[in-house]
Amino acid sequence: MFRHLLVAVDGSALAEAAFRKALEFAQETQASITALRACPDFHVTTYHTEMLTDTREQFEEAVLEDASKYLDGIAREAAAAGVPCDTSSVVDDHPYDAIIKAAEENDCDLIVMASHGRRGVKALLIGSETLKVLTHSKIPVLVYR
Structure with a gap:
């Protein structure tokens, strides 16, 4: 059975639901969790206009600080459930x-992550990180929808 789950979280309601299901699964199987928040990299051209006023360093510092606060809550929830949980955040374009x-x-x-189920033009423009993980990972992936 699975002993160590990587749970990808992005702060969305669907990702939080996937985390809670992974937490239940970890409790039942006595597995541990590593919760990861993969944040987008800084871009000069972006649809998030607030990124335009920051420097790359300011942006990365702010993003990682926000991720740390978010992941602290994830770790507290796991601890309350009696599940060992490490957290990690990274800024990456991919x-x-x-x-x-x-x-x-x-x-x-095991990698556990949510799928937002984007289709059509949205899927083409935004892309599916879940699909990319499924395509490229050699580690089994559990997708929550």
């Missing part, structure tokens, strides 16, 4: 790659 690398580096044997 979140799917960061997720796979983190799973490999932490010797995780």
